[in-house]
Amino acid sequence: MGSAGDDGAAPVRLDPPERLSRTVTAWEGEAGRAWLAALPDLTAELLRRWRLTPERVLAAGGQISMIVLVRDAEGGPAVLKVGLVNRETDQEHAALAHWDGHGAVRLLAADPGQGALLLERLHADESLRSLAEPRAMLEATDLLRRLWVPPAAGHPFTSVADFTGELAELLARRRAEPYAADARALIDEALAARAGLVADSAESFLLHGDFHHGNVLAGDRMPWLAIDPKPKVGERAYDLAWLARDRLATLAAQPGSRAAARRRITSLADALEVDRDRLRGWSLFRAVEAGVWYLSVGGREDGELLLEFASWL
Template structure:
């Protein structure tokens, strides 16, 4: 983990990335991930010095492609330093947080977008909505989303759902031909058809700023508000897209209980009704997102996760 540093003084080698981060970045990003990991300790040490931060500890169970460090500023106030890989999903995270201004989401204190670095308000990292009973968790999740769904600013940098899913659909067509996806061909065709129809009619649906990766694990307990969202992969588009991940939350638990298919369909209907979105559009996006993610997991060797997501899509 590296030795703690006083504000303004980097540790000798910088805090070391936790094993979970090393494992996921190496598996998902290959050589580019290994190069990023090699530079990460020095990058974090530089940020600690430049922003005059003192380290408390690295969060071992932090992000999958980002390093999370609990810090204190030079006034002793607690904060979180997040340093992640910059890609098309993450490059505008800081812009979304700035636009929300702490309304429904963690507050952005400082950012260096080129380095994928943000200084964030300290939340309770060990208490997410998944600590609540499911009915209560879904109710709280709906309330947070309603605060996040605001019009984007004029000249915003965010990509659209239609463009983003169009690119993902192209990759999904390519992966359909791979041996690992042979058993999923019919589901893939259904998902591609859903994406084409939904993206083609996106102009008829109101556009808002979306979280993009919204699930119960990305909503943490806070001090100034009970629950705040973290880790957005922001897009602009229709609300139903943001609900697609929430619809399959706690999937392992859902799959293990009797009547999983009925429960999944009922959840779609309840979410659509509670947040006033079209249930068929939500179902279509849930199918596409689950199939696209499931096939991606298969492509990187994550068969268990991939097959579970594909099973969920089949229920819908």
């Protein structure tokens, strides 16, 4: 196949994979369908502009982004990521640029307005989930130490306080919905925990925002690198809360799940010198908020599992 940037070459049309179409349609409705319809033309334009030759679309790619393995004009391997731009993803490029490959995938080019990123090629089929949990947690905590750096002056990132303030307002409104009836006590506890946490937080680090084993891939220049940040600025316990509930289905299936979840909170807090109570509070809020969101979009199984985890804390 000739390069998509070659003169006279036919435009390359790449259709979104089924998983992407399904999740974007379920989560974003009509706006998601419109974005999906425009995605093949947008991707073709990016291939032409950045002189990329597509190899294949990753069927298992992102939930709100299309991932294309490509070759650049010199034949080097890279990844084209074209994602739906929203309040969580619109600063991904800025975080990757700030980290500049230290602990995270290297950004090669970006068109933020179109949600387009050209990234170094990692091993998409080898995440931290390929490791046994104890080893994966050690690698994950080591990587977080590199990612947690001060943001630059005048940075564009949303603060944890502001972002979770919006989420708290939505959660309070969803509390009245029939699907949330059984979760109202947990919702009240989560909202109170969040209010206390933002009232006295003094830390200001650049955070990944969506850090879990699946978002850490094997690389060539470093053993493990983070991908897919949804960056925020704030305290480290907020970032660690996602990791605290990693492999949740496995955790829930084992005997003594409640005690195991609490031990994990303690272990992660001690390993990264984060206050245990603050990690517990953010883990509670983030699990409840995500669980109720899943209920709101019809994802009852995922929602109930997250709320069960929150009840253990």
